[in-house]
Amino acid sequence: MSGIDTRVLASRYRLLNPLAEGGAGTVWLATDETLGRDVAVKEVRLPPDLDPVKRQELFASALREANLAARLKHPSIVTVHDVVIDQERPWLVMELLSGASLERTVRDRSPLPAHQAARIGVGILSALGAAHAAGVVHHDVKPGNVFLTRTGKAVLTDFGFAVADGEATSGRTGHLVGSPNYIAPERLRGERGGPASDLWSLGATLYFAVEGVPPHPAESPIAAISRVLTEPPRPPERAGELGPLLTRMLHPIPEGRPSFEDVARSLGELAAGRTPAETPAAPSVPPPSPGPGPGPAAPVSVSVRPPEPRLSRTALWAAVETAGIAVVVAVTFGVTFLLTSDPTAAEKRVRLSESPGAFATPVNVCELIPGAMARQLLPALAGEGKPTNDGGCQWAARGMGLEVRLSGGDQWGKSPRQAHELFVNRRQSVIPSGENAWSWPEIQAGIRSSRSTAPTAVKPAGDEAFGYDVYENRKTGRLEQSYVVVRVDNLVLDVGYTVVDGSKDGPAIQAGAHTTATWVANALNKQKASG
Structure with missing residues (x-):
């Protein structure tokens, strides 16, 4: 065991107790004292007698893990929040899973x-x-x-x-x-x-x-x-x-x-409990010649597993252990993903360019919806939208709010085809669930139990769009959140409208989400047209 006792990293992350340990290091339960949330901190252990070259390789590997994981935003990819260098070794700060x-x-x-x-x-x-x-x-x-x-x-x-x-791999192909x-x-x-x-x-x-x-x-x-x-x-x-x-x-x-x-x-x-349809067999390919026997044993890494739970603005996904819950998935990676009767519909609607799109540098998302416009849906809104730490924006009033967030990592300078592939993966990640947990203190919404719906078709917004809803699960059963995921050129954004005070019914909330998505798409298209 590492032996570090309630240590604070970077004047921010207080280590509380070990959660898991392996040959490569220890995963700690920690508190982010800046944001007031629990996180998992992966301590990358470097043996004291390690030669400088190996030490540098392990150091670089940890930094690469943080950099690569930070580029990927997906519900089934662990989120890396930060990387800290302390006592000449890296510590990865990750979401806490249970x-x-x-x-x-x-x-x-x-x-x-x-x-x-x-x-x-x-x-x-x-x-x-x-x-x-x-x-x-x-x-x-x-x-x-x-x-x-x-x-x-x-x-x-x-x-x-x-x-x-x-990425060059010459420094890592020898083993x-x-x-x-x-x-x-x-x-x-x-x-x-x-x-x-x-x-x-x-x-x-x-x-x-x-x-x-x-x-x-x-x-x-x-x-x-x-x-x-x-x-x-x-x-x-x-x-x-x-x-x-x-x-x-x-x-x-x-x-x-x-x-x-x-x-x-x-x-x-x-x-979903169904027998899969027959798929065309892959081309017949002869197996490789065994050739000479394997050389010296390859080093086997021991990785550390990030554990334990957190409640965040992002819904915690539901248990899908109950028999009879159908997970309906129809996927085409890289080109099209649709839950419609026509698997080529997206390709018919749009021509996906491989060249960099219109949005090469970050857009100020809060400027896409001026406060005066947002107040059409949030009458009690005071001021303008507030930027979030992931590049999005929130407009919060008592009992209701709007949010616009990037659906993936760094999208700036990507091509429309890459954005379409991100849209594809975002749609697949919306799976109907039995229970979610979320909170939004700024609109006086404490921890709530909800259930989300499968993605659905919505009226056109931007170049591509789909929607999904979130219903209150334990008390009223009413719809409280509606989202539209919209692609405009090389950007994909989640646009949401939340009403928890009961002042609007389901169709009004859905209409509000679509209205907000249309505002966002129109503002982005205006920026695109102006160059």
Whole structure:
């Protein structure tokens, strides 16, 4: 154990007690004394006898993890708030999650039923889609890096080994990192790997979830490497209808694996308790020649899992353990994601440019809706909107409020196609849930229990838009929040209207959200036209 006692990092983060510990460090429960919230702080432990080169590699890895994770905003990707350098070592400040890793859940209890593993797969595949759309390959998808919260959400953690497009890897290719049972064969062969490698690792992770063992069980890392490179996966025994999909995901050659679209479609059907439709078989690709046996054992990293809970403005996702809850997912990564009868509708409506969009530098979101305009929906509003620390803006009055927030990380200078892919992933992340928790003190809304709806079609706003609603769950059952997610050129924003005092009915709240989204879209289009 680290032995640090109620220490304060950066005059802000007070360490309270250890939550988890591994060979690479300790995860602490801490309090952010500036914002008054609990966080998880990952202490990256550097052995005192570590040579300067290795020390610098571990230091750089922690900073890379913070930088890459900070670029990715997705409900199934752990949020990294800050990185602090203290006593010549990095500390990562992350959101606090409550639950346990998939690895611990399976080992402490039992393998999961196929439909539950499929629901986990839906969330993690969506997270990977968001990462890949941002040019980031995770490279370490495994059961220890999939965290299952007590509210039923699967969260992808630990981007310490992730690689971004265009990033030089010459300083890290001399040794392999990760857990051999969950590293795709091409990476074990020394190739860089790409999104298909993450897909293989997800297949191996879901295999462990339903079988309780990895697809290539072995007694040692060397044996695991040998089996992954030279043998087919162990035939699944408990996976049921999930088994054939896992077998396809675990094909030894990337080109032989199914597409992300096919995997997402099949997982969505299985999660909903339906038999997945047959998908076209991947092209027949001969397995690689075994070649010479594996070389010296690759170092195996031990990653630390971020735990425990927080309540925030963002809803905590509902438990989806109850039988009969349908998770309806229809996905096409990279080009189109629609919950409509026409899977090509978005491509027919818009022509998605690959060139940088109109918004190359940050926009002052608060200026998109002047106070006088906002008061049409918030009569008691005093003053203008207040910027949020994530680049958005809130207009708060007693009992009601408006908010506009960026739906992803740094969108400035991205192309309309990249924004469309972000819109795709944002829509997939809206899953109907049984119970959410949220609060908004500025409008006198304490912690509330609510349930959200699936994404729905809305009247046109911007280039693309969809909506969803949040209903009060325990007392009145009334609609209290309505959101419209809108894309304008290369920006995607969540626009919300909240009324908790009962002064407006559901249709009025929905209309208010759409009106606000239209104001935002018109203001952005005006800025775009003016150059």
